[in-house]
């Protein structure tokens with residue numbers, strides 16, 4: 139590219155402070171060891187033709203080896219690099235990043251829908267996803283059916299000609315129930331055999347709880363994976379982001395969805411996740427898992443604890459399924475960093491009141507455990523789904539869907555496990 143020769147010195151200093159050397163060849167994406175942070179919301183177009191070509195190719199810039207960047211919301215280098223890494227992480231063809239996990243959930247649910255489309259979802263989901271399906275989608279003529287999809291035979295009876303998506307999480311947030319991913323993919327593939335291409339049903343899974351380091355649903359037959367990058371992938375609790383990971387055929391519609399609904403991830407945030415979060419995931423995860431295993435074993439033995447759900451415990455009701463589908467990159471069992479437990483009580487109310495006492499004690503006295511929602515960080519976080527992350531479900535709905543009113547969710551970090559157990563022990567002692 140030849141740069142225009144301008145007599146910059148003939149302009150005033152205040153103006154030159156804005157434009158500097160006018161055009162620079164100093165910028166070099168090829169030789170930085172760590173990719174630079176791009177911080178340009180719009181891109182210089184060498185000619186009107188290039189501008190026109192850039193608009194024409196929106197939706198492909200992220201796949202092209204010679205992309206034309208136009209404007210950040212349509213695609214830029216840091217997001218594209220993160221997208222490539224996320225696709226590698228999930229053993230998928232492509233990924234599209236979003237501003238938050240919820241922006242990604244929305245895109246994954248709606249990019250293929252029309253007015254009148256129907257969704258079949260597991261009965262328990264992340265609270266905001268449930269709220270999206272029940273409070274917002276119906277306003278746009280989209281209906282959601284809920285069933286206990288641990289039993290995949292419940293899918294077929296809910297299917298009609300409008301069904302377009304089957305949506306699950308596994309493990310389920312927060313109860314840690316598992317759904318047999320292969321079985322869901324197989325059940326939907328069978329239904330699709332007799333459906334025309336335009337009425338094909340897509341399988342979508344929220345893989346946030348496992349991260350790709352602990353479970354890769356695409357090779358198991360799932361069409362679309364959703365992530366809150368805010369959690370284990372960014373890992374340090376300093377960013378928000380989301381991603382949809384899928385096949386190339388869905389790349390352009392997802393990019394167009396992001397362009398028009400506007401849920402674009404900031405390049406600075408994308409850079410942070412690209413430079414720090416994702417590359418360290420495979421070393422953070424084993425440490426979190428070892429800690430979670432020890433914490434779960436401690437809780438299981440504690441006299442005040444009624445139930446502990448952790449896929450790594452032999453007592454976990456779906457332990458065999460966990461061992462089949464929750465696997466790290468070496469094929470080793472990856473039971474995750476989430477632990478769910480319920481305290482003893484003569485009634486659910488008593489168990490709930492005791493749990494609240496425990497969490498209040500932790501909020502005031504704990505060094506290693508923080509009362510806060512979110513998960514997947516280097517710090518251990520504790521929360522009460524019934525009144526916090528899952529308050530979109532009414533109390534009756536919670537019980538119907540397998541959420542104990544007293545259930546407590548722990549997201550284990552990378553501390554020394556003994557220190558976390560010491561703080562848990564003190565908190566349990568307090569609510570004896």
Ligand SMILES: *Cc1c(COP(=O)(O)O)cnc(C)c1O
Pocket residue numbers: 238239240241243264266307311344346347365366367368369378379380
């Ligand atoms: C947090 C979370 C989300 C939403 O992600 P945000 O980044 O907070 O928008 C979606 N699904 C699951 C399972 C989550 O834990």
